[in-house]
Amino acid sequence: MKKKKNIINKDFFVFIVCCILSIVLFFSKDISGIKKIKIHTSNFFSIIFSPKKTAIKLSNLDSVNDSLMNELKDAKEENIKLNQKINNIDLYNNYNKKLDKLISSHEFIPAKILNHSFSKSANILNLNVGLRDGVSKSYRAVVDFEGNLVGKTSFVSNDFTEVHRINDKLFHVLVNTKNNVFGQFSYVSRNRGIIESVTKYYEKFLNKGDIFYTSSSSTIYPENIKVAKIVSIESKPTKVHLDITVEILTKLDILENVFIIK
Amino acid sequence: MFLLLSRSIIILILCLAILYFPYLGYYGIDLGPSFILILITIIGLKSGKRSATLLGFFIGLIQDFMIQYLSLGFFSLLGTCFGYSIGNIRIIRDIRMKYILIFIVFFIYSYLYFMITYSESYFFYFKFALIKTGLTIFVFFLLRNFFINFFKTIEK
Numbered sequence: 001m002k003k004k005k006n007i008i009n010k011d012f013f014v015f016i017v018c019c020i021l022s023i024v025l026f027f028s029k030d031i032s033g034i035k036k037i038k039i040h041t042s043n044f045f046s047i048i049f050s051p052k053k054t055a056i057k058l059s060n061l062d063s064v065n066d067s068l069m070n071e072l073k074d075a076k077e078e079n080i081k082l083n084q085k086i087n088n089i090d091l092y093n094n095y096n097k098k099l100d101k102l103i104s105s106h107e108f109i110p111a112k113i114l115n116h117s118f119s120k121s122a123n124i125l126n127l128n129v130g131l132r133d134g135v136s137k138s139y140r141a142v143v144d145f146e147g148n149l150v151g152k153t154s155f156v157s158n159d160f161t162e163v164h165r166i167n168d169k170l171f172h173v174l175v176n177t178k179n180n181v182f183g184q185f186s187y188v189s190r191n192r193g194i195i196e197s198v199t200k201y202y203e204k205f206l207n208k209g210d211i212f213y214t215s216s217s218s219t220i221y222p223e224n225i226k227v228a229k230i231v232s233i234e235s236k237p238t239k240v241h242l243d244i245t246v247e248i249l250t251k252l253d254i255l256e257n258v259f260i261i262k
Numbered sequence: 263m264f265l266l267l268s269r270s271i272i273i274l275i276l277c278l279a280i281l282y283f284p285y286l287g288y289y290g291i292d293l294g295p296s297f298i299l300i301l302i303t304i305i306g307l308k309s310g311k312r313s314a315t316l317l318g319f320f321i322g323l324i325q326d327f328m329i330q331y332l333s334l335g336f337f338s339l340l341g342t343c344f345g346y347s348i349g350n351i352r353i354i355r356d357i358r359m360k361y362i363l364i365f366i367v368f369f370i371y372s373y374l375y376f377m378i379t380y381s382e383s384y385f386f387y388f389k390f391a392l393i394k395t396g397l398t399i400f401v402f403f404l405l406r407n408f409f410i411n412f413f414k415t416i417e418k
Contacts, residue, residue, distance in 0.1 A: 010312065011310070011311040011312045011315070011346075011349065014311075014312050014315050014316060015311070015315050015342065015346045018315055018316065018318075018319040018338070018342040019339060019342055019343075021319070021338070022319070022322070022323075022335045022336075022338040022339035022342060023335060023339070024335075025323075025326065025334055025335035025338060026333075026334055026335030026336070026339075027335075029331075029332070029334040029335070034334075037327065038327045038328075038334075041324065041327040041328060042327065042328050045324075045328055048281060049281065051282060052281065052282050052284075055284070056285065121290075121291075121292065121329065121379045121380075122328065122329035123329055123330055123331045123332070123333075124328075124329065124330070124331045154331060162331075164331045164332075165331075168331060168332065169379070169380060169381035170331075170332040170333065186381065187381065188380065188381050188382060189290075189291065189379075189380035189381065189382050189386070190289045190290035190291060191290055253290070
């Protein structure tokens with residue numbers, strides 16, 4: 001009887017220890033050692049998961065091909081229009097000023113994603129660049145090939161960088177539209193998010209399809225990085241703020257390369 | 263000997279499924295069966311509370327390290343509680359009651375999983391947790407049918 005009681009106590013003891021360790025882990029998430037272990041674990045599993053990653057890549061090829069064909073079509077049309085414009089405008093008039101407007105003044109560090117394909121809802125991803133490649137230790141914005149926001153760097157080791165992705169429900173960023181409507185982006189689920197703290201007064205300045213950009217008030221994100229576009233706007237009589245649903249612009253599932261803004 | 267072989271095959275199948283089972287998504291939400299839960303359940307029913315608790319904790323820890331950033335530690339806590347619950351269910355003699363409780367524990371785990379991952383309504387969590395639990399239970403019984411002798415020993 002006494003022996004049986006001891007066994008029960010041992011099981012309960014293991015349970016309590018595991019619970020305490022989990023809670024300790026939660027409070028030590030900012031410790032550099034824990035972050036290093038995280039990066040190494042993730043890299044180790046990226047090797048194990050590589051066959052699955054290849055299979056996912058192959059299954060995505062069809063849709064990527066279709067979208068590229070469409071892009072090519074659009075680009076051809078755009079090209080014809082631009083050629084016509086070029087013939088009509090004076091190229092040398094205020095040329096430098098025009099370039100300044102077109103090309104952003106930021107420097108970028110290109111990086112490859114070391115994906116593990118463990119879960120599509122992962123809140124982090126690892127990059128193959130680190131301090132040695134010039135990545136800053138402080139938080140920096142990460143964008144995709146089209147300049148859409150992917151997330152921010154959360155930890156940088158010598159060779160790797162961990163990125164906190166935009167699809168974490170605890171990820172928030174201050175945004176604004178071109179009409180200067182300010183709000184806060186928060187992730188909800190799938191590729192959807194919401195814009196919070198926009199009062200009903202601004203409803204007339206917002207339209208479906210409008211894009212929200214990062215605002216200048218952030219120290220991490222430079223302004224005018226595309227974040228999300230409006231899918232729906234609802235004004236409920238019981239609420240002071242608008243219910244704005246947005247679609248994240250970056251395609252997190254098929255990302256392979258990203259850029260860290262210096 | 264036969265039972266040992268069955269157990270090894272089941273664990274091998276589950277480990278491969280955890281690593282390589284294709285993604286079954288609905289608008290970006292993973293609704294595929296949770297092989298991790300099946301593995302912890304089998305180990306829990308076979309070896310008891312301590313093994314299930316430790317396995318739940320370590321699998322949760324790996325999940326935390328791989329996919330979590332600000333909520334680090336939640337999956338290991340969830341895995342620990344799940345393993346301990348399964349270990350407690352092992353004591354119950356009535357098989358039907360045992361599986362009803364396993365279903366409930368699976369559902370609670372899935373519900374909390376969606377709650378940690380997404381920021382949606384309670385109905386959203388309920389709906390997807392129910393689908394995920396249903397699929398997981400289906401795979402569990404599929405395995406049970408293939409390895410009926412082994413499962414009969416752990417159900418005792």
